[in-house]
Amino acid sequence: MILGSTGKNFAAGMSGGVAYVLDEENRLYKNLNKQLVSMEPVEHKSDISELKNIIEEYVSFTDSKKGKEILKNFPDYVLMFKKIIPTDYKEMLKGIAKFEEQGADPETAKIEAFKDFVGGTV
DSSP states (O other): OBOSOOOTTBTTTOOSSOEEEEOTTSOHHHHBOTTTEEEEESOSHHHHHHHHHHHHHHHHHHOOHHHHHHHHTHHHHGGGEEEEEEHHHHHHHHHHHHHHHTTOOHHHHHHHHHHHHTTSOO
16 A cells, blocks of 8 residues: 555566555556556455555554545545556456356465466466
């Protein structure tokens, strides 16, 4: 989670995980390294819940004024956050979910998704 500004080429080298970035001035897109990541609104219930939990934990450790302000007005602020996720990582997550929906256990789903992702050459 990032509550401040970002510099040029943000997310260059990001290969996994998710970043939630507060984009109050709508400038993130121009600083984003778009070759390897995608930028999405934070709109799924699981993402909203995860973001709120991260901010709550951050505030509990830091007593951040900005964090408190965001929590106090969370419905307004959540609209200003962007979810940054590496494209390949996102595809792997989709593949894992697909195999889990077909009944595979989590470890098998990861292996099968990876096989699909690299073209079955594992």
